[in-house]
Amino acid sequence: MSTLSRPSASTRRAVVVDDEQALALLVAGYLERDGFEVQLCFDGAQAVELIRQVDPDVVVLDLGLPGLDGIEVCRGLRTFSDCYVLMLTARAEGVDTLIGLSVGADDYMTKPLSPRELMARIEVLLRRPRRAEVTTRPSAPETVISIGELTLDPVGREVTVDGQLAPLTRTEFDVLSALASRPEMVFTRRALIDIVWGPAWVGDEHLVDVHVLHVRQKLGDNAERQRFVRTVRGVGYRLGAGE
Incomplete structure (x- = not known):
């Protein structure tokens, strides 16, 4: 050492x-x-x-x-x-x-x-912000977003579900924040990679699937219960409606 x-x-x-x-x-x-x-x-x-x-x-x-x-x-x-x-x-x-x-x-x-x-x-x-930093990326939401029992605070970089703080990592938060930036849009894996990791990132795009899995687990969801992150089969992911 x-x-x-x-x-x-x-x-x-x-x-x-x-x-x-x-x-x-x-x-x-x-x-x-x-x-x-x-x-x-x-x-x-x-x-x-x-x-x-x-x-x-x-x-x-x-x-x-x-x-x-x-x-x-x-x-x-x-x-x-x-x-x-x-x-x-x-x-x-x-x-x-x-x-x-x-x-x-x-x-x-x-x-x-x-x-x-x-x-x-x-x-x-x-190039990605730490939890204590304010994100200024154009793709990020600028105000607190509420989806059912979920609240996403982009400035404080915190997510709560049912009143409890969800222990998302920086990357998990960025994936969820990207989806929240365009709640009506379906994001491909590549689109999420470009937003979260950057266009220069090269590697296995299934990395996104792993992070989505962890986001769901920490928000109390799974592949069957998709309140907050929904899979659009054959395309990618979109923000859920909280139901």
Whole structure:
């Protein structure tokens, strides 16, 4: 693990967590050339505390860490941080993606990876607002929206259902907010990707399905009960009517 130093408030900070030291150093080099102050960690057990100390803007996190794996690291850091998390996996099975995103990762890439594509993905993530920031994207709703028992506050970036705060991740909130921006419109996966991840994003578009699944679960819905996010078969998704 690299020596910890306190960066200035204006410096973009990143933590790279991967037991493949050569890959971690390669990723760190690209990040540093892009202006990041980078801390390296090769062990999952130490990663959570390092992330707590550094308070990074983005974490590049390997899923298959020995000991405390990337799933547990992501779950742990989500108890205190809303940093962007891009997860790396050596396996392409859908279950790995599902589990990684379910604990709060924002995006994922499969190894072997292109460092240039990785940096493009990170830049896309960093263009998205944190919970405490006000979103100014033209596609986002500007006022509080109520749909049945659901309330979406785009300024506070909070969603409540039946009076209870729904624990949506940043990405899940952005997916729901995109649907709420045009409640009468059916969004294809690609349209949602362009809004939430950006037109430059390249990858498996079924990533959208995973996030929609998590949104539904956290809003008390499922594939049969679609009050708030409805599937339009063969096309995509649209906002529900709350019924």
